[in-house]
Amino acid sequence: MGSLISKSLLGEAASNKIVILGLDGGGKTTILYKMKYNINVQTIPTIGFNIETITPVEGIDFTVWDIPFLEDMIPLWVHYFNNTAGIIYVVDSNDRDRLNEARDILHRILNFDILKEVPLVVIANKQDLPNAISPSEIANVLNLHEVRDRRWFINGASGTTGNGLNDSMRAMAETIRK
Ligand SMILES: Nc1nc2c(ncn2[C@@H]2O[C@H](COP(=O)(O)OP(=O)(O)OP(=O)(O)O)[C@@H](O)[C@H]2O)c(=O)[nH]1
Numbered sequence: 001m002g003s004l005i006s007k008s009l010l011g012e013a014a015s016n017k018i019v020i021l022g023l024d025g026g027g028k029t030t031i032l033y034k035m036k037y038n039i040n041v042q043t044i045p046t047i048g049f050n051i052e053t054i055t056p057v058e059g060i061d062f063t064v065w066d067i068p069f070l071e072d073m074i075p076l077w078v079h080y081f082n083n084t085a086g087i088i089y090v091v092d093s094n095d096r097d098r099l100n101e102a103r104d105i106l107h108r109i110l111n112f113d114i115l116k117e118v119p120l121v122v123i124a125n126k127q128d129l130p131n132a133i134s135p136s137e138i139a140n141v142l143n144l145h146e147v148r149d150r151r152w153f154i155n156g157a158s159g160t161t162g163n164g165l166n167d168s169m170r171a172m173a174e175t176i177r178k
């Protein structure tokens with residue numbers, strides 16, 4: 001029943017698989033478990049994959065693949081991108097030093113043929129920290145305005161407090177549905 005409802009809410013989307021990507025330490029696993037159980041897990045750098053079904057908004061189920069970041073592994077990611085309905089890209093808004101690296105990795109991801117036209121939601125994470133860079137500045141540094149081959153959206157959030165996560169997932173559902 002749940003899956004029937006989610007299918008109709010997601011329109012004709014063939015899949016509800018979401019990949020959550022981003023540099024190490026950005027908060028991918030924290031976000032996943034905050035959304036899944038509303039708890040703050042003590043994370044360690046992820047080595048394997050975490051795959052969880054979450055219902056961030058009533059009636060919408062996503063199967064979320066938390067893919068660990070190891071630069072040398074990026075070419076292998078293609079094996080995990082089959083049937084992806086949406087990309088969540090997590091950025092540490094508090095880490096100005098790695099924003100250029102975050103931009104380069106994002107654009108490498110967007111260049112995967114298998115992810116062509118797959119909608120993108122960027123989560124500008126760690127907005128709870130006092131020196132966090134705003135989502136609009138992050139959008140500029142990431143060159144999001146040059147992304148024209150898919151729908152994209154950026155939202156500020158905090159994996160620790162949970163603020164902004166539901167809005168981000170609602171945006172994900174909206175972009176997939178269109
Ligand atoms: N202040 C703050 N800290 C956060 C937030 N999200 C995650 N963290 C912390 O950032 C660190 C890294 O978080 P992870 O969730 O392990 O990051 P990850 O992206 O899964 O990292 P890898 O598995 O290494 O790729 C942890 O110490 C988290 O507690 C946030 O929104 N605010």
Ligand SMILES: [Mg+2]
Pocket residue numbers: 028029030043044045046066068
């Ligand atoms: Mg992790």
